[in-house]
Amino acid sequence: MPILTLSTDIGQRDFLVGAIKGQFLSLDPALQVCDITHQLSQTNFPQAAYICGNAFRYFPAGTHHFILVNVFETPVTHLLVAKFNDQFITCPDNGLLTMITAEKPHEIVRIPAGGQRTLLELTQLAATAITRIIHRGGLAGEVAAGEIVEKYPLRPTYGPDWIEGQILFIDNFENVVINITQKEFNDHCKGRRFKIVFKRNEVIDTISDNYAAVPETEKLAWFNSAGYLEIALRNGNMAGLFGLQGFNEQMQQSGGSQSHNKWFYQTVRVFFE
Structure with missing residues (x-):
């Protein structure tokens, strides 16, 4: 049974987290959706990397992790999906991916997202792409990401x-x-x-x-x-x-x-x- 985790900066005071879960489950009712946290900071990527990275390592191979942090800081043209340590990470192309992985993963594809005006329009596209990748068993057939925004963890x-x-x-x-x-x-x-x-x-x-x-x-x-x-x-x-x-x-x-x-x-x- 496939596993999807959600990590966001949305909080849980309105309907958005529930709506996103509904989008995924409407596409694949067998999906196990797990919350990591919905209290990430929009401006603290090291914090997000610490929380997500240390949680992800306890999930089994093949798990898909969907992260939404500071999504609309700049116009969104695409999302990234990367394979890393036999798991999959989907997130905005804002440097968060490499902040979590501490390196540029070898397999990265993009989900086109131009013209999406609301968060739920964007997450619907993501849900469709992620469930497609789950059913295919990998990133084959997706569009390679090319250059991405890279930020790396703070080091002592x-x-x-x-x-x-x-x-x-x-x-x-x-x-x-x-x-x-x-x-x-x-x-x-x-x-x-x-x-x-x-x-x-x-x-x-x-x-x-x-x-x-x-x-x-x-x-x-x-x-x-x-x-x-x-x-x-x-x-x-x-x-x-x-x-x-x-x-x-x-x-x-x-x-x-x-x-x-x-x-x-x-x-x-x-x-x-």
């Missing part, structure tokens, strides 16, 4: 005795995920002592196994289920208390002193001794 920066990462994601409990993986941390740490520094003078110098490893309201750092460095307060709101913010593409591009001050609190630096 390094020095001999430090590594600096950016805030990828803040969850509902205001725990803060940094774009430093456990492997990157260990490779650079090499057994040395360390200090995780954020908001100028706040320090964590121990990696915990889980939230229960520290007393109530105490700061902690650990490597989460996705293998990324996470800083938190046990039963507290880390991001809100310390003024930490996730990456925002528009904020980064806006420039100015206000942008600079906000950008500082989007980074976390680890010093090794």
